[in-house]
Structures are given as C-alpha cells and as structure tokens.
Amino acid sequence: MKRERGILIVLSGPSGSGKSTVISELLKRRDDIRFSVSATTRAPRPGETDGKDYYFIGRDQFARMADQGAFLEHAEYVGNRYGTPAGPVDENLNAGYNVLLDIEVQGAAQVLKKRPDAVSVFLCPPSLAELERRLRGRGTDPEDKIKSRLDTARREYEQAKNYAYIVVNDDADTAAAELDAIITAGLCRSGERLKSIQEGVISI
C-alpha cells in the first residue's frame, strides 16, 4: 500500500537548547524521520562524505540552482554558500518520510515562506535564569561575555513566536515526546488527511 505523504518539520533552537539530545531521543521513538542534507560550495573536510554530510557542489552550480529556485533556503557564511536543496526533501516526503530540517531562525523563515505547510518548532532551553546560572557557575567567563551570551539568547527567544510550536527542554525525553506528538498531529491535519483520502491512500 502507498504510504501517506510525509510532512516537513522545521526545527530551530538556540545553542544550549539541547537540540541534538532531543533529536536522538526522537529517533528512538520514530523510524519515519529523514534529515535534510545541505548543499555547500565549501571544500569537503577530511572524513566528510558527499551526499551524507553535505552535497559538495561548485559555485556555478550553486548559483544556477539558486536562480532556478531549487533551494528551500540558502545563505552565505564566511565566503561559502550553503543551501537546502528541495529535490531530496520532496523525494523523501513523497516516499512517506517526515523530513526534519534542523536550521537557524533566518533559514527557517525562508523555508516557511516557501512551504507554509511545514510544521515549525522552536526548542527552548529551560530558562534564561538557568542559562545565566550555568554561565556564572563556570566561574571562568568575564561579565561582559556572560551579558553578551544572555543577550543573544534573549534575541533568539524573540523569534519563538514566529514558530507554530514551542518545546521547552526541561527534560530531553519529555521534549522528544512533545516533538513526536507534534509530528503525529501534523500528519493528522485535515489538509494532509483529505489529500491522502483523495489520492486513495486512505479510503473513507
């Protein structure tokens, strides 16, 4: 039987949100998740595999793809271009996998503009107070560095309201359970379900 089409999940979280632990807990719960692989113009580093860590492509090809709208989002950092190619994402979605895009806030905003049906989740560390406690607890950082990191965290929190969902990572397992539920709910959205019904994947 054909599987229901998957959904695109856009996940952002500031540094310190514990995103990688939450993702690894999520993968214990679901086997229908695939990750998006980014394309980049930078040279591969030792140990990096093309098509797994990144798609390593030339600047000309990158520019052509950008012109053709082949990226869900793209940006330039320190002279190299990075982008999320739509093709592999759509192949996975069509095959019935849910595609997780682990991406910072500006890239997320670009993706959500192109794919308003994507489910967006902002992952928060437990609290600013807790972050401050951790930073001061180290007893190594100068006051201005602590202040600057707290300011960055506050600015990133400001973006949380632009996401459909906020998961607060008090506990990685609870946060993963919430992310799991958000994905299941995403698949139950009436737009998705009516498409599956029309395509005969589900019959009513």
Added chain:
Amino acid sequence: MKRERGILIVLSGPSGSGKSTVISELLKRRDDIRFSVSATTRAPRPGETDGKDYYFIGRDQFARMADQGAFLEHAEYVGNRYGTPAGPVDENLNAGYNVLLDIEVQGAAQVLKKRPDAVSVFLCPPSLAELERRLRGRGTDPEDKIKSRLDTARREYEQAKNYAYIVVNDDADTAAAELDAIITAGLCRSGERLKSIQEGVISI
C-alpha cells in the same frame, strides 16, 4: 506550582465512528481530560444526575443565559433546548484540565466561532462501506433508519474539512494515540506556551 492552562478540544464524529471507544482509550492515556456537561430544559430521566449527565434548568434560565452569551453553543431539538455553558468549561481550563467537547457539526461550528483557539478534530469511521457494515451488523435498525444514518454520515463527512484535524478510526487504539498526540501538540502551540511563559507558569 500553577499548571499550564488547558485547551478546549472539539470532537465530532458521525454515529458509527466509534467515538465512545476512542474516548475511553484516550482516558487510559491521559488524566488531564474533563468533559463538558450540557445544560438542557428537558426533564431529567430516571437515573440522571443534575450536574453530571446534564445541568437541568428551566426555560427562563436557559433563555437568560443564551441572551447573556453564557453558552458556547446551543440548539433546540424536539421542543427542548440544549447548550454548553461556558462557565464550567473555563473553570476546568483555568485549573489546567483539557476540556473535551463531544459535539455534532453545527454545535462544533458555533464553538469554533466563539473559541477559535479550540482544537477541532473530526473522527471518521474507516469508510462509509465499513460504517454501513457496522450499522447493519447491529441487526437492530430498520432499513430506512440505516439509509438515513448513512445519508447523515455522508453529509457530516462534507464537514470534515472544517476541522483542523481528521482522525480515521481504523483501530481505536491508534485513533486514541493520534487524539492524544493532537492534544499534546495543542498544548505546545506557541500561543499557549507564550501565555504560560508570560504568566510565569513556565519560565524561560
């Protein structure tokens, strides 16, 4: 600690959708669900308890409450008035319970107009063919009654697109798991979470 405010869940399903089984499976999964109790002008039947089965009220009181906008929805059936009083629903929501409103499509539409933040779920039997089989399987209903119920079900399916979520009840446990996930996701919506953060129930 104060609990997060609960959410209002509006659940509709045609007769034969297996709603009561799904609800009882849901209650095994969550202990934060409360049901809304309807008010009615009809007389209590033997065994019915005021405030549990219904709030039994007079026509004058009903009319006054309707005028004051004290109902989330109300309707008249065969000479009696029925309505969902907002007061007890809000008390439960404020106490941190998720309130489940098991309600037909017209009532659901009224509630969603008054409470656009409510999470709406349409429960489908697996197929009209299966619904027909279930109705005939009972062996109790006359043919014209079965036909009329199937017509009603077809009309109700047309409304499914007006709900945020559609759960297809192929299997009651899977359907309950999906409903459970939809509620959890509802609590993670950024609007809800930002309110909790502002109210200091969650600190970030």
